[in-house]
Amino acid sequence: MTQGMLSEPTGSVTGAGALLSILRDGQARTRAELVQLTGLARSTVSQRLDALLTHQWIVPATDAISSGGRPATAFAFNQGARVVAAADLGATHARVAVTDLASNVLVERTADLPIDRGPEVTLGWLVDTLRDLLAETGGLLCGVGVGLPGPVEHISGRPVNPPIMPGWDGFPVPEWLGSRLGAPVLVDNDVNIMALGEHWAARPxxxxxxxxxxxxxxxxxxxxxxxxxxxxxxxxxxxxxxxxxxxxxxxxxxxxxxxxxxxxxxxxxxxxxxxxxxxxxxxxxxxxxxxxxxxxxxxxxxxxxxxxxxxxxxxxxxxxxxxxxxxxxxxxxxxxxxxxxxxxxxxxxxxxxxxxxxxxxELGDRAGVIGAAVMVIEAVLAPEAVDLTVSS
Amino acid sequence: MTQGMLSEPTGSVTGAGALLSILRDGQARTRAELVQLTGLARSTVSQRLDALLTHQWIVPATDAISSGGRPATAFAFNQGARVVAAADLGATHARVAVTDLASNVLVERTADLPIDRGPEVTLGWLVDTLRDLLAETGGLLCGVGVGLPGPVEHISGRPVNPPIMPGWDGFPVPEWLGSRLGAPVLVDNDVNIMALGEHWAARPxxxxxxxxxxxxxxxxxxxxxxxxxxxxxxxxxxxxxxxxxxxxxxxxxxxxxxxxxxxxxxxxxxxxxxxxxxxxxxxxxxxxxxxxxxxxxxxxxxxxxxxxxxxxxxxxxxxxxxxxxxxxxxxxxxxxxxxxxxxxxxxxxxxxxxxxxxxxxELGDRAGVIGAAVMVIEAVLAPEAVDLTVSS
Missing domain, CATH: 3.30.420.40 (ATPase, nucleotide binding domain)
Incomplete structure (x- = not known):
């Protein structure tokens, strides 16, 4: 598994990502509005909306039942559709969280964890902790974001000669974690994810x-x-x-x-x-x-x-x-x-x-963990990444 | 006229820009290929291609007549569809050129021209020179790019407290030139356009x-x-x-x-x-x-x-x-x-x-003038800028 492969694996619906990237601002929109905003045909928009509804990426924004059985006419992004696992691993301590798709922290944990114990000890602890936290929150895990205190090669997500991380050089962090947690993993250095978190959550x-x-x-x-x-x-x-x-x-x-x-x-x-x-x-x-x-x-x-x-x-x-x-x-x-x-x-x-x-x-010592979640959310919700099975 | 308003003024065809941004790499493509690449309906693609053909942005890549009267099946970007005027005004000398849409210099001129004589003298000379050069090349002018040796406010295209340019502070360069040359004008500082030219032409x-x-x-x-x-x-x-x-x-x-x-x-x-x-x-x-x-x-x-x-x-x-x-x-x-x-x-x-x-x-003293042309071409060919009258 490589960094960035965050689309769901089977089938494909061109345009579902375009709809989602419009809806993710939280505002509900009707079918007609989405037709106008995307330039797609009405039938295409309907098909994509059905797929997004099936996979719970969106929810009807008007209650179909209370309005007398007529079909719901507006749709909104479901920020609880998936959960994201995020970890900020520092030189001596770690902060781990599970968030929703709007990077709201649902549950978190901190611990003293010296990174120089090597990748298997550190990441083993991370897997156990995340399993605990995910059991608390429930929800479908769509990706894992990890910040490390050293240089990380962007394409592979592997540390590159990190000075304070003995044993980590070239370690396949995304593959190691991905195979244990059953979700794609993105890795970057801690300062990059802090910048991402602060920008996204406090100064977009x-x-x-x-x-x-x-x-x-x-x-x-x-x-x-x-x-x-x-x-x-x-x-x-x-x-x-x-x-x-x-x-x-x-x-x-x-x-x-x-x-x-x-x-x-x-x-x-x-x-x-x-x-x-x-x-x-x-x-x-x-x-x-x-x-x-x-x-x-x-x-x-x-x-x-x-x-x-x-x-x-x-x-x-x-x-x-x-x-x-x-x-x-x-x-x-x-x-x-x-x-x-x-x-x-x-x-x-x-x-x-x-x-x-x-x-x-403004985010204080949470900047890193929120940034790690943002890194995953941005990749998951990128228009080209959303790739759904047609339900019909 | 404001910087960036480079679209043609009347009517609108959503998607024409998307086709053009695919075709501008110079490779010819069939209708079917374009349908696949854009995800647009075949009828929509046909309509957009007709509009682009009418305005000569594209040309048939196979000769419809020599192939026995059957319609041409592939289309290519017409880099001679429009010409671009470009000027690199330095502290003491100027270089002016007219290029095609691939930033190839068609004709150029250099002169000693001290920028401290003020905007009206300098820009007056530029208007006269460009009119001469445009008379030589012919072709429809789609925009003018200008580099100045001082800070330029990006949104307005006006110089901001330029230290070596007395009389230029806040001067409305885009409006002044635009009204005389009858085309939209983009202005930036000389080093930005040099970077743009070198990047685009030598190290894309x-x-x-x-x-x-x-x-x-x-x-x-x-x-x-x-x-x-x-x-x-x-x-x-x-x-x-x-x-x-x-x-x-x-x-x-x-x-x-x-x-x-x-x-x-x-x-x-x-x-x-x-x-x-x-x-x-x-x-x-x-x-x-x-x-x-x-x-x-x-x-x-x-x-x-x-x-x-x-x-x-x-x-x-x-x-x-x-x-x-x-x-x-x-x-x-x-x-x-x-x-x-x-x-x-x-x-x-x-x-x-x-x-x-x-x-x-690699471009030597032509980096600036080529960059000024590139600045215009990028704006003219941006997918959201291409905005054509429907011919039918």
């Missing part, structure tokens, strides 16, 4: 958005013309390894002077330890900031400035209308944002910053 | 491309998923004003340390003058490099490195598969490219550079 009107995750490492997800920009090798958004200083700071990638090595959560914790303050990781840093530790506030604000310096160049190059800051370190609140804003507004072009909004994530 | 298979223009100033045009990425304010690609040094180098934009102020053509000429070598502008710099002047070669290679430093960050962020270097200074050849490559390959992530190609423009 925005054309160009950059979602910056500041955690142990630093990366970003990019929305261009409302679509995820993955780049030629799926490597787009890897801003953590942009060189920002010629100082002799060694990064875990092996280069020197990377943004992540001076402004990531691990770096800030290390700076705090050098100043004699106990801090192991991003969470400790955020805890110290929240407790009002002056040194921690200073370091985190400076990290914001370093990140802002890189983002100032990106604003000139890409001209987004929204930059969203998320990830563990973003939970330290306004201090990071202040540093980021300070540099972007002083460095970037006025034309590019006059309507630019720089804000904290 | 590439998904993600960055075209860097190095002239007096520095800017880039961005192709994401085969489409031009203009950004939220149409300001995307303005990499010339990314800060690259904290040294006290003042840029014409008013900031200090901009890339353009240390690596643009004007900056290199000024560095040469300080070294006692006569050089007024980019052309002089290129002349000196070609003549083997060691100092000029050194400066231009260092400029390549400075530009490479900015592009290295862009490669990590955007992950393009091709970077194209164009503009006056690019004519100095391998010296600039060598500097650019040196830094990108040492700084960017291996995953992002392993298949990255960094090359000189």
């Amino acid at each position: 009107e925005v054309e160009h958005l950059v979602f910056v995750k500041i955690g142990t490492g630093i990366g970003c997800g990019i929305i261009s013309e409302r679509r995820l920009h993955r780049g030629a090798q799926g490597a787009a958004g890897d801003i953590g390894h942009i060189r920002v200083t010629s100082a002799d700071v060694i990064c875990r990638c092996g280069n020197i002077g990377c943004l992540e090595a001076v402004a990531g959560g691990a770096s800030i914790a290390s700076q705090l330890r050098k100043a004699g303050i106990q801090a192991e990781n991003s969470r400790d840093v955020v805890g110290l900031v929240r407790a009002g530790n002056t040194q921690a506030v200073q370091f985190i604000r400076q990290a914001g400035r370093e990140i802002g310096d890189v983002l100032a160049s990106i604003v000139n190059f890409f001209n987004p209308s929204v930059i969203v800051i998320g990830g563990d370190i973003a939970e330290a609140g306004e201090h990071v944002l202040a540093g980021v804003r300070e540099v972007i507004y002083s460095r970037s072009l006025p034309l590019a910053t006059q309507h630019l909004s720089i804000r904290a994530t | 298979e590439v998904e993600h491309l960055v075209f860097v223009k190095i002239g007096t100033g520095i800017g880039c045009g961005i192709i994401s998923e085969r489409r031009l990425h203009r950004g939220a304010q149409g300001a995307a690609g303005d990499i010339g004003h990314i800060r690259v040094t904290s040294a006290d180098v003042i840029c014409r934009c008013g900031n200090i340390g901009c890339l353009e102020a240390v690596a643009g053509g004007a900056s290199i000429a000024s560095q040469l003058r300080k070294a006692g070598i006569q050089a007024e502008n980019s052309r002089d710099v290129v002349g000196l490099v070609r003549a083997g002047n060691t100092q000029a070669v050194q400066f231009i290679r260092q400029a390549g490195r400075e530009i490479g430093d900015v592009l290295a960050s862009i490669v990590n962020f955007f992950n393009p598969s091709v970077i194209v270097i164009g503009g006056d200074i690019a004519e100095a050849g391998e010296h600039v490219l060598a500097g650019v490559r040196e830094v990108i390959y040492s700084r960017s992530l291996p995953l992002a550079t392993q298949h990255l190609s960094i090359r000189a423009t």
